[in-house]
Amino acid sequence: MTGKSALSVLFLGVAIGVAGLAIFSPSWGPPPPSAVRTVDNVLPSAPTAPPTAWPDYSLNGPGFLTPAMADGELVAYGHRLVTQTFAVIGPEASDPAKRFAGNNLSCQNCHLDSGTNRTGLPLVGVAKTYPKFSARDNRVLSLPERLDDCMTRSMNGRPLPRESRETKALLAYLRFIAEPVPMQNEPAPAPPQPADAVRGFTVFGTVCAACHQLDGQGVRIGSVNDARGYRFPPLWGPDSFNDGAGMNTFDDAVGFVRRNMPRGVDPRHPQLTPQQAWDVVAYLKTRPRPKDPSVR
Ligand code: HEC
Numbered sequence: 001m002t003g004k005s006a007l008s009v010l011f012l013g014v015a016i017g018v019a020g021l022a023i024f025s026p027s028w029g030p031p032p033p034s035a036v037r038t039v040d041n042v043l044p045s046a047p048t049a050p051p052t053a054w055p056d057y058s059l060n061g062p063g064f065l066t067p068a069m070a071d072g073e074l075v076a077y078g079h080r081l082v083t084q085t086f087a088v089i090g091p092e093a094s095d096p097a098k099r100f101a102g103n104n105l106s107c108q109n110c111h112l113d114s115g116t117n118r119t120g121l122p123l124v125g126v127a128k129t130y131p132k133f134s135a136r137d138n139r140v141l142s143l144p145e146r147l148d149d150c151m152t153r154s155m156n157g158r159p160l161p162r163e164s165r166e167t168k169a170l171l172a173y174l175r176f177i178a179e180p181v182p183m184q185n186e187p188a189p190a191p192p193q194p195a196d197a198v199r200g201f202t203v204f205g206t207v208c209a210a211c212h213q214l215d216g217q218g219v220r221i222g223s224v225n226d227a228r229g230y231r232f233p234p235l236w237g238p239d240s241f242n243d244g245a246g247m248n249t250f251d252d253a254v255g256f257v258r259r260n261m262p263r264g265v266d267p268r269h270p271q272l273t274p275q276q277a278w279d280v281v282a283y284l285k286t287r288p289r290p291k292d293p294s295v296r
Pocket residue numbers: 082085105106107108109110111121123126146147150151154155170184185241245246247252
């Protein structure tokens with residue numbers, strides 16, 4: 001794709017997103033202007049154009065080199081499930097029987113760079129740490145059970161059947177990237193002041209909206225129902241993770257946002273201050289999103 005056509009696709013995406021929001025879902029939009037106060041916070045400068053610093057995982061991207069090993073094909077399918085989740089098991093997937101995820105996210109929208117990015121919720125090494133005690137579920141979880149949690153909450157969908165090729169492929173891929181020492185999701189340093197959603201809205205509007213849009217609905221790569229996922233994923237609304245997801249907690253979201261957003265930032269030199277990261281997450285937590293069906 002040439003730079004120019006990529007740009008026009010982006011603009012088209014933005015136009016469709018804005019038009020779609022105006023027509024169909026006003027309730028997912030930004031808060032009324034009355035809720036917006038300015039603060040004397042020094043904000044980092046907003047990116048003027050989306051960076052191209054991360055790999056192309058779109059359907060046109062270069063793809064994954066199938067490893068020369070017994071279950072190499074399965075590993076490659078697992079990689080595809082992590083990077084192009086929307087196309088294979090998303091709500092718009094060509095095979096209706098495989099529509100297990102409830103949104104058009106990909107696993108790597110959060111587990112960055114197919115789960116191999118040190119600061120982006122890495123999946124490297126985690127397979128070896130299961131079965132593992134989950135404080136949240138208050139019991140020991142097997143790796144497939146942990147996958148169910150991300151499927152039902154982060155992907156706002158339903159569990160993959162245990163005997164499916166999809167479960168086997170994800171497990172094969174997770175084992176494939178499990179050889180190195182496991183990496184932890186680093187927590188963010190505590191904020192100097194309590195997190196404040198009003199200040200957070202200013203951060204959101206100045207920094208995040210350039211990509212995720214002011215209405216938080218992101219920018220699709222193609223159009224609705226073509227199962228091509230997002231160039232910039234939504235941060236709330238009907239096609240986002242649900243309120244039971246880890247990304248809806250300060251614990252998981254603050255460190256992720258601080259080190260990885262704006263996408264492409266060098267995690268060793270974050271653009272956001274810890275305070276700004278806490279504030280913007282506080283703002284995200286005020287936004288509407290689907291309910292976790294497992295909580296009543
Ligand atoms: C909306 C963001 C998001 C999406 C999308 C998402 N996850 Fe997660 N996932 C998380 C968070 C947050 C955690 C908790 C991280 C932690 O505990 O360190 C997590 C944890 C996990 C874990 C356990 C990691 C560990 O260290 O124990 C696995 C495995 C996992 N996810 C797999 C997946 C797979 C496979 C998909 C796609 C089908 C997926 N996730 C989609 C946010 C997400």
